[in-house]
Amino acid sequence: MTDLPQTRGRLTPDRPLNDLTWLRVGGPADWLFQPADPEDLAQFLAALDPSVAVFPMGVGSNLIVRDGGIRAVVIRMGRGFNAITVEGTRVTAGVAALDAHVAKKAAEAGVDLTFLRTIPGAIGGAVRMNAGCYGSYVADHFVQATAITRAGEMVTLTAEDLNFRYRQTDLPEGWVIIEAVFEGAKGDPQELAGRMEAQLKKRDETQPTKDRTAGSTFRNPAGFSSTGQADDSHELKAWKVIDDAGMRGATLGGAQMSPMHSNFLVNTGGATAADLEGLGEEVRKKVFQHSGIELHWEIMRVGEPG
Template identity: 75%
Template sequence: MTAIQDIPLRGRATPDRPLADLTWLRVGGPADWLIQPADADDLAMFLSALPPDVPVFPMGVGSNLIVRDGGIAGVVIRLGRGFNAISVDGDRVTAGAAALDAHVAIKAAEAGRDLTFLRTIPGSIGGALRMNAGCYGAYVADHFVSARVIHRDGRAETLGQGDIGFAYRQTDLPPDSIVTEVTFRAEAADPDTLAAKMADQIAKRDASQPTKDRSAGSTFRNPVGHSSTGRVDDTHDLKAWKVIDDAGMRGATRGGAQMSMMHSNFLINAGGATADDLESLGEEVRKRVFETQGIALEWEIMRVGRNRRD
């Protein structure tokens, strides 16, 4: 059986690589292997040569992620410079999976194309597709044209709208398939108008969310109605922060973890938190909300890995 270190990767393969510095919450243990392929061909070659029993976890910029304190078994794939190009051709905007959502919104706006809903979404395009990310009433599903993915066996495929299975804050993409590129359809608009719109979005976000703290964005999904395309039913006004407040959990702490006083649906590392502190506090919030209101909050933050190093 081929050993990971013997696969002729043109990129970088690092054993026992700590992951805490690669996540926005700054917690978590090491990956058995961190793989940073040079380009899509390098990634496909690596996956095709990787023994099939080795688990694979695609990791973006760690913006919506808790890596548990025991780290991640198998291989973590993290895409870099070979996957961050952004291009605009008519109403089509194509972005590499490693391109930041905010950068895609800005680049599109400069070309007179409206993807402004991406401007305040933390993370990169690969994760935005996988989670059907949305903001201000628009979702990835609304603009999606196609995506290039590489499956666990190294096979590359182009997926269209009917292949993804969009739902509210999720898709049915296989968890070990890796998105390498996404193409969006974007309406024409005046660049200055789009720039002003994004500046207003940033101002509103900074006024209402703890953007200067270590967080992973919204912790729980809003418990609202939604359609099969992922669009939230705006006739429902139940929000996660409100049910957390009603459960008395705004500002709640556990170790170095805290539910933000500024926005109670933001779980923050207030200093020295472990992954266990953060996840346990989140579970305590879910328990209290269910006990007091009968509502089962669903995590929006992904939690992965082992609870402790075996």
């Protein structure tokens, strides 16, 4: 797999991915492609042998790359893909813009996308996973997205195209989202800033934000995220069924289910991807034995075992 198309971006062969994921694990990609801009990406995909797999990667906040790495061209968008613009109540964000930055820039312009403030990662992953917090989801604010197909064509995607569900969307294999447009309610910038400060404080008090994690490990069995409301039911929360199965603080190698929040998988230092995935599978098994509930991964696992 040596003959790859010419590009203005950066192409690196056999690039280890461990330093590009929040959990700091993962073997090498056959190639890492960092496109210069959307045109560069479109031309590259159009010229790339159709038999070569591609894997779009964001900031790696919600990802376990297995120890054997990925047999594909991993596409990682950076500076050419992180612009944020606000017009009226519409916010357009490049796929590499951090969720937190989008929330802050929108708030400064008096647009309420505050739910994005505490979601780890970048906009591409948020759209792909229909990220949500405090009862708000990407789907609730989504206007449209622009993507480049595996054949290098630029297309517009509607909410119908993506078919938003709890932590899932439909995006054809090899298509790469490059930007998304959101609609938010009008709000007072100071009030929005205050609300985000309160959200951050609550998050830091209840989640292991100083540890190496990838956010929530498993989807909530109830099929919706935490609403943050006073009447929020806890019975069908992932952390609750993990606790009930006695797996809070459980360890395997360098992996641990956080003692602070048992739905957070932590690399305590020196964990392999196999440790992390293995512990997650053990948790799923124990929860199923205890309650008959089947937990589904929220963290994406990709690549080959070591």
